[in-house]
Amino acid sequence: MMNNGLFFLLFSCQVRDWYLDSFRDLRSFHDIKDKSDELEFTQMIKMIKVRHNNVVPMMALGVQQLKKDLDAKINYKDLDEIQQFLDRFYMSRIGIRMLIGQHVALRDPSPLPDCIGYIHTKMSPVEVARNASEDARSICLREYGSAPDVNIYGDPNFTFPYVPAHLHLMVFELVKNSLRAVQEKFMDSDKVAPPIRIVVADGLEDVTIKVSDEGGGIPRSGLPKIFTYLYSTAKNPLDEHSAIDLGTVTTMAGYGYGLPISRLYAKYFGGDLQIISMEGYGTDAYLHLSRLGDSQEPLP
Template sequence: MAAKKASETFSKALVDEVQRWGEKKQTGVSLRYMMEFGAKPTHKNLLISSQFLHKELPIRIARRAIELESLPFGLSHKPAVLKVRDWYLDSFRDLRSFPEIKDSSDELAFTQMIKMIKVRHNNVVPAMALGVQQLKKDLNPKVATKDLQEIHQFLDRFYMSRIGIRMLIGQHVALHDPDPEPGVIGQINTKMSPMLVARNASEDARSICLREYGSAPEISIYGDPSFTFPYVPSHLHLMVFELVKNSLRAVQERFMNSDKDAPPIRIIVADGIEDVTIKISDEGGGIRRSGLPKIFTYLYSTAKNPLDEDLGVVDGVTMAGYGYGLPISRLYARYFGGDLQIISMEGYGTDAYLHLSRLGDSQEPLP
């Protein structure tokens, strides 16, 4: 089946409108703004929020849809990528055909619609991973890494934008919770304990390791259990889970057939004035220096590939994946002004430093 251009599947009017909206300026928001605005989710505030999203989301979605049409190496024509592009165009159309939001019943209907959009895009990451993989199969192995740089930069922009879109939708939807926990504003917990989130994420990663290998190294967590700061717990959980999972796999595979006990993974939570830093240290043998630049690319995973051609398999979390854990975790850290660094000692182990900005003032990085 020949790949269809958007102009063949969707009306010319829609494609033109996507172009028009893609040229508009995006408006970033900060964590602090989301907190202050969401602290009193009155009807008026929810109305303002939905009117903002009604304008903002089509701009962000149009920009991604346009980029999906013109990727290098024919990536745009891979079936999985076409599927993603269609999701973006469908969502753009849904948003643009929604009438002006004037009162609370409009606002509730709009909230239901963007909830559906968020669900429609649930599998974007595995679908894009599959597209990149379909591309890798066809590419001449001699294609230089710097040529692939373009794809890498596109994916960074694409996933960063996706984090922002999901955060805005998730935040708006969560403000409708009739009975939020104390200190919780939408998806933000103003009194989040990084120790607690790190513990939960570690236990989740450890149970996967147990399931996959039959045993798992211990994990020790150090820090002040009473320390809290405002952050999005689901983002932190995702990052720590990913980093701990990598460490568990490295240690497990290094000590599996050894008569020595596997050394524990150590997590240290430090609370600085500007940053909260979480360090995850393992003695899993480290990464070769020549391999370090590759760990943040989307075209690289040391693990065997869990992605089948069928997208249905992706819901089960596997121990090692399509090489997306690290680059996407770094984007989550950067989204609110933090960062992720990996320092390795080959022959010994790896330290991951997750820096989270605690000022809450940094604007979303808008690709």
């Protein structure tokens, strides 16, 4: 237990130091009296946002080190305190980065068309899903040398107000999981790997995006664990790499934060993420995005 506590402490201390530095920067900043001061403040919080880019992989590595050094059989019910802390921590981070990003984007001298800061008033979920799928397939190609196709169904002309960066992250994680499952199931098979299917549905209350695969599914015993940070069906990345560069930390799987953080992003704007699986066949992920605009920020 000494090793896992030590490694987790080292990762946590690095993240704590980043937050302390940012807090000091904010506290020591002088009063804003004119436009020049405001521009200087904007640059300062922009640098703070960059400083914290690697918080999630850093924390994830700490958690995976903890998992690696714990006993082989983990009682996930006994780890509720870690789960609740990480949920609160990551939700706070989403809110902070949303505020900083919105402030910085509103002061962009060359704003994107139809955008109000971070919010795209005419975002096409089909287009975002296509871009996220292409990014996920490129990771899969790099990892395995090939990647299943991704078929997207929906009206590309349908738009609604949302944050494209948030949706891209969520769809990217879901498609990445599906690609890995299908690729690993059919890697040594003579059969052609079936495509991942993405369906975008325009509802009155929600825009729902379904990501379906035929990657073999998840055992029913594993479903309660998929939104916990200590669970992953992939190998622990710390078993694969003795030294990991946080700048290139994106891999197919293994860090255990893709699904739980994607659900937090969905919940931030009043949505949700649900997973339904058929062991022996495949998995359907339902990403619900609220379009009512009546949800409050879910502060922890």
